[in-house]
Amino acid sequence: MPSSYVVLSVSLAYLVASLVIGMWPGRKASGTAEGYVAGDRSLGLVLMYFITGATIFSAFAFLGGPGWAYSRGAAAFYILGYGALGFVPFYFLGPRAARVGRAYGFVTQAEMVAERFRMPAIAGVMAVVSVIAFVPYLALQMKGAGYVLSAVTRGGIPEWAGAALVYGVVLAYVLRSGVLGVGWTNTFQGIFMMALAWGLGLYLPHRLYGGVGEMFRRIAVERPELLKAPGLAYDGSPWNWGDYSTAVIVSIIGFSFWPHLFMKAFTSRDERTLRRTVVLYPTFQIFLVPLFLIGFCGVLFASAPDKPDQILPHMLMNMEIPALLVGLFCAGALAASMSSGDAMAHAASSIAIRDGVVRALGATPDPHRQRTLIRWTVVAVMVASYVVAVIYQGSLVFLLLSAYGAVVQFAPGVTACLFSRRATGEGVLTGLLVGSAVTVLFVAYPELKPWPVHAGIYGLVPNLVTLILVSAFRRSGDPEKDEAFLSVASG
Amino acid sequence: MSVLSPRNLLFALYVVVCAFALTWPGYDLLGNRLEPFVFGLPFTLAWNVGWVLATFMVLLLYHSTRPRV
Numbered sequence: 001m002p003s004s005y006v007v008l009s010v011s012l013a014y015l016v017a018s019l020v021i022g023m024w025p026g027r028k029a030s031g032t033a034e035g036y037v038a039g040d041r042s043l044g045l046v047l048m049y050f051i052t053g054a055t056i057f058s059a060f061a062f063l064g065g066p067g068w069a070y071s072r073g074a075a076a077f078y079i080l081g082y083g084a085l086g087f088v089p090f091y092f093l094g095p096r097a098a099r100v101g102r103a104y105g106f107v108t109q110a111e112m113v114a115e116r117f118r119m120p121a122i123a124g125v126m127a128v129v130s131v132i133a134f135v136p137y138l139a140l141q142m143k144g145a146g147y148v149l150s151a152v153t154r155g156g157i158p159e160w161a162g163a164a165l166v167y168g169v170v171l172a173y174v175l176r177s178g179v180l181g182v183g184w185t186n187t188f189q190g191i192f193m194m195a196l197a198w199g200l201g202l203y204l205p206h207r208l209y210g211g212v213g214e215m216f217r218r219i220a221v222e223r224p225e226l227l228k229a230p231g232l233a234y235d236g237s238p239w240n241w242g243d244y245s246t247a248v249i250v251s252i253i254g255f256s257f258w259p260h261l262f263m264k265a266f267t268s269r270d271e272r273t274l275r276r277t278v279v280l281y282p283t284f285q286i287f288l289v290p291l292f293l294i295g296f297c298g299v300l301f302a303s304a305p306d307k308p309d310q311i312l313p314h315m316l317m318n319m320e321i322p323a324l325l326v327g328l329f330c331a332g333a334l335a336a337s338m339s340s341g342d343a344m345a346h347a348a349s350s351i352a353i354r355d356g357v358v359r360a361l362g363a364t365p366d367p368h369r370q371r372t373l374i375r376w377t378v379v380a381v382m383v384a385s386y387v388v389a390v391i392y393q394g395s396l397v398f399l400l401l402s403a404y405g406a407v408v409q410f411a412p413g414v415t416a417c418l419f420s421r422r423a424t425g426e427g428v429l430t431g432l433l434v435g436s437a438v439t440v441l442f443v444a445y446p447e448l449k450p451w452p453v454h455a456g457i458y459g460l461v462p463n464l465v466t467l468i469l470v471s472a473f474r475r476s477g478d479p480e481k482d483e484a485f486l487s488v489a490s491g
Numbered sequence: 492m493s494v495l496s497p498r499n500l501l502f503a504l505y506v507v508v509c510a511f512a513l514t515w516p517g518y519d520l521l522g523n524r525l526e527p528f529v530f531g532l533p534f535t536l537a538w539n540v541g542w543v544l545a546t547f548m549v550l551l552l553y554h555s556t557r558p559r560v
Contacts (some may be wrong), residue, residue, distance in 0.1 A: 080539040081513040084546045085506060091550070212531035220533065221527055227533050229523045230515075245514035252510065279554045282547040289532075289540060 003323045008328025020187050025180035032367035037107040037350040038177035047183040048277040053284035054190035054339035062336035063309045069295025071308035073226025082251035083285035090256040091278040096418045096489040097265040103488045110355040111263040116417045117425030124360030130259040133403030134348035138385035141341035148333040151313040160390045170342045182342045189335035196332035201290020204297045242452035250456035254408030260347030286412025349377035405439035408456040412464045427471030435463025445446045457485040
């Protein structure tokens, strides 16, 4: 069993490094909301690549990815499958959003949609959905961080203390440096995670089975059902192709509209940088492969963890391996948790203030005051998520799936905002509400679904139909403004 | 610059083929088997990795051939 002191020292050293890197850029951004939220629209390719890539590789990917491969086998491949095309819509949406963002001063997705349709209520609804989506997500990241620190110290650090320690660091650099702090730490954390995932992903199969090929040969003999798509469902029964395929499709459609991801269109220095970020994005996806390898290592491991997500720490703690390596793994898992958590805390607060308070409620604080408000909201969001992480005993996954289902419903409205002359605010808003309601219904009561199809698809269809129908009956109040907006968008 | 330029149509065709290959029935018919192993990975996993890499190449090509205004 590895020494707790070495493990802990490595993790703490890592936290200090993240803190230093995250605090440094704070002095360079302007003291306005635009500086804090969008980095004064100055980010280059390296920061954009890691900010979009590392943001997605959360504690979910680092612990959940191996957990899925371990317990559900080929079902996990769907993450890789949607990742291939998931960012492609952004190649077309991103530059348009960036152009109108620059011209009109937008820093969030919802304020763009609300301005185009001159309907603040849209921003309000999107803000509420986004914040509801982010709090459980952030709580999951905190739980992940707390869990890892607790596991590698064999309970020496309780989960609540571990989560508080790690997210104290995140709070410090997000407060001070805004999106630039998030960007620089994500670059550091992204490189660290990749190195570590590949290191462990190749080392563990070699150590336990004598190589990656040998490991899969043994699994193919002893647990062949795991290697046959679409893999297994949560309860271990075979999963079905309907759910697998529509999970891929709905993720490809909805992925780009995650608010913390979409708003990065407003941070990029220019269109070329934005497009290159999308082009390079699939290279980040390859990083899932070693995480799957780690999970498959657990399939024939001598003992089993309590929960599938614990497979990686479980194996590390039950093998004779150097404490330094366990410490590095711990730091890597913290990196994954922090690099998503920081972006979410930052996005949720920016959205709550810019879309909720300024846009929907019509308050008009000056840019410096806005930045102050956003910072206070960062504290509030972090505290709320921490309370959820430590106290709430219900299913976070349910909250998360509902929220993600609702976020997918942004897709038709945001696309219409940037491309369609005919869409109207009434159409977008009713579509969004109808789509979200249907999705949440089927997430809550999956047994009502007529076919095994992802809940998000059930929402998207009525969403789109409503958008088109309502828009057809309600003409836009001001076609000239729409025309001006779209001509800015197309450049 | 037309939306329906050959470049855009080819790209759209790729997206459709890729989505077909990664879901039912394309994935089940063409990619869902163990053999041959590719760099130690069973074919079904290598299939997904291959499409991620292919998308990267296609995006690179699509991006580098964009019309300059």
